[in-house]
Amino acid sequence: MKIKPNENLSAYTTFKIGGPAKYFCVAKNSDDIREALLFAKQEKLPVLVLGGGSNMLVSDRGFAGLAVKIDLRGWQAQERGDSVFLTAAAGENWDNLVELAVKKAWWGIENLSHIPGKVGAIAVQNVGAYGQEASQVIDKVEVLEKQSGKIFKFRNRDCGFAYRASIFNTTQRGKFIILSITFKLSRLPRPNLWYRDLSSRFSGKHPSLADIRRAVIEIRNKKFPFPTGPKNGNAGSFFKNIIIDQKQFQRLGAKISESMGNDALDFLNHKAILMHKHFKIPAAPVLEICGLKGLNNKQAKINQAQPLVMLNFSGKAKAADVLGLAAKVLKTVKEKTGVILDLEPELVGFSPAELKKYGIID
Ligand SMILES: Cc1cc2nc3c(=O)[nH]c(=O)nc-3n(C[C@H](O)[C@H](O)[C@H](O)COP(=O)(O)OP(=O)(O)OC[C@H]3O[C@@H](n4cnc5c(N)ncnc54)[C@H](O)[C@@H]3O)c2cc1C
Known part of the structure; x- marks a missing residue:
């Protein structure tokens, strides 16, 4: 090598x-x-x-x-009863794997269509979209421990999966390199259509796997550019959604109505999703009511249709342009709502002093 x-x-x-x-x-x-x-x-x-x-x-x-x-490659599948155990090497292209599963009529990852990246990272932030999280179908994660060079497998329950989190980006961050992931998929139809964009499109229908994949790709393409060419580079959502408890939700409501009025509050209440004892507030409408859509900083811009996405619109943006823009977002959202947003992408090669300057860390 x-x-x-x-x-x-x-x-x-x-x-x-x-x-x-x-x-x-x-x-x-x-x-x-x-x-x-x-x-x-x-x-x-x-x-x-x-x-x-x-x-x-x-x-x-x-x-x-x-x-x-x-760049580890290869996949294999084993059918057991109604399930199929699909093992893919960490360097396989994620969306190619989804396409393969759809063609083979294996249910479980179709809602995660059209997400860039490789298989290994899917477990790192427990990738999620359209009402589906990777953790719902991950059976095992094979890793190489950096310190010892030993290879072993984590079962799903040992991976500490949560919203955009796992042990691989929290408690055990940097300790393991993922070699492959085994997904437990279903050979029986299991459409997951509860997410608004999908439920409205397929209400009363029985979509096939291919229908669902096509719909997800179409919906995603309307919201933000898939970064293939030299322009409009991005890393998907730059900010995480907000997960808060009942009390924090009430405090947020009071602050929004005080700083931006009741229309803003109604808009946000309509977007909030109750999940067990917590509320999930999509961060996109928060940025929207804060007037941040379309904002730019030099060569970096907030995407108009889905404001969580920051674009290197000209292809000439510096990392400093993107972080400068993120700093403006963090400051405005904090002032208007009291919420401190978390960043989703990993920041590589920045000093603590730089991150402090941009308000990313205290
Ligand atoms: C247009 C667009 C849309 C997106 N949509 C979504 C979405 O809907 N939902 C979502 O959750 N994410 C989304 N993302 C974010 C991103 O695509 C996913 O997080 C994806 O899984 C990252 O894969 P990657 O291979 O590019 O990881 P990288 O960016 O290369 O790495 C991400 C992190 O994982 C670590 N890592 C990568 N591979 C391994 C490995 N084999 N072993 C150990 N650590 C590893 C890296 O060190 C880094 O910390 C989107 C991004 C874009 C650009």
């Missing part, structure tokens, strides 16, 4: 932003990963694990360590 010096990371992220990694390599199997880890240990360098780079913003200075792009 080649370990190259000074490789520009902008080409490896969907934002199309980021300076060079001090060293860079592409790992095709677990031996490559072990070799990369040994190199990093000898050179005393931090390691950045890269999938499709669709959930990260890399600093303009780049990453002062070894970036390891995970």
Whole structure:
């Protein structure tokens, strides 16, 4: 495996932003990963694990360590009764896997269509969309422990899955490299249509897997650009939705009605989703009532149709433009609603002083 010096990371992220990694390599199997880890240990360098780079913003200075792009490939499936256990290597393209499952008539990941990135990262932030979370179908996650080089498997219940979270981006952050994921899918139809955009479209109908996948792709394409070309790079939602309890929900309501009036409050109440004892407030309408749609900072802009998405609209944005824009959003939302939004993408190569300057950390 080649370990190259000074490789520009902008080409490896969907934002199309980021300076060079001090060293860079592409790992095709677990031996490559072990070799990369040994190199990093000898050179005393931090390691950045890269999938499709669709959930990260890399600093303009780049990453002062070894970036390891995970390119492990292959999949296999085992049918057991009404279930099928689909195991895919971490470097497989996620949406190709969804397409495969749809073609094979395996239910369970169709709502997660048209999400960029690789299979491995799906477990990292427990990817979710259209009423579905990856954790609902993940059976096992095979990992390589960085410290020991040993390979073992986590069962679903050991992964600590929650909204946009798992042990891999919280308590055990940076300790494991995911090699493959096994998904438990259903051979019997299990349409998951409770999400508003889907329920309204398919009310009273019995859509096929292909119908659902087509609908999800169509709906997503109307909301924000899929980052394929040099322009409009993005990392999907830049801010997480807001999960709060009853008391916090009441406080939020009072603050919004005080600062923006009752129409804003009604609008938000209509969007809030009650989940067990908590409320999920989609962050997009919060940005909308705060007047942030379409706001820009140099070459970075908030997407008009889905304001959680920040765009490198010209293809020439710096990471500083994006973080500057994020800082404006955080400040405005905090002033008008009292809410401190969490960022969704991983920020790579920024110093604590920079993050403090942009109001990302205290
Ligand atoms: C247009 C667009 C739409 C999106 N829509 C959604 C959406 O609907 N829902 C959603 O949840 N996300 C969404 N995302 C975010 C993103 O696509 C997902 O989080 C995706 O799973 C990231 O995959 P990746 O391979 O690009 O990860 P990367 O960006 O490469 O990495 C993300 C994090 O995972 C770590 N990582 C990656 N691979 C491994 C591995 N094998 N082992 C250990 N750690 C690893 C990285 O170190 C990093 O911390 C969207 C992004 C875009 C650009």
